[in-house]
Amino acid sequence: MSIIDDLTRVGAFYAKDHFVLTSGRHSPVYINLRAIAPMVRLVDDVAYELMRETPTFPNVIVGPETMGRTLAFAL
Numbered sequence: 001m002s003i004i005d006d007l008t009r010v011g012a013f014y015a016k017d018h019f020v021l022t023s024g025r026h027s028p029v030y031i032n033l034r035a036i037a038p039m040v041r042l043v044d045d046v047a048y049e050l051m052r053e054t055p056t057f058p059n060v061i062v063g064p065e066t067m068g069r070t071l072a073f074a075l
Contacts, residue, residue, distance in 0.1 A: 003049045012036050033067035047074035 007013035012035035019030040036042045050071075063072025 003045055006042055006045065007031060007036070010035060010039065010042070033071060037067055037070065043070060043074050047071055051075055 004013055012032045014030045014032070016028060017030070019027045021027055021030075031046070033043075033046075036046070061072040061075050063069040
């Protein structure tokens with residue numbers, strides 16, 4: 001099972017739609033990190049996949065309030 005399947009199963013992954021992010025940018029995909037907050041293993045899996053997909057990972061990660069901080073810590 002893929003990480004996308006896991007996120008979809010718990011209702012945290014939305015695709016093929018139009019989302020306006022808090023930054024004002026637009027995206028066809030949205031992951032609701034608050035939906036996975038109590039699922040520590042899934043947060044770790046998301047962090048691992050993000051790290052794996054980023055060829056040159058930065059030395060410092062800053063996460064915004066709420067789940068961004070938790071995900072940054074997991075990374």
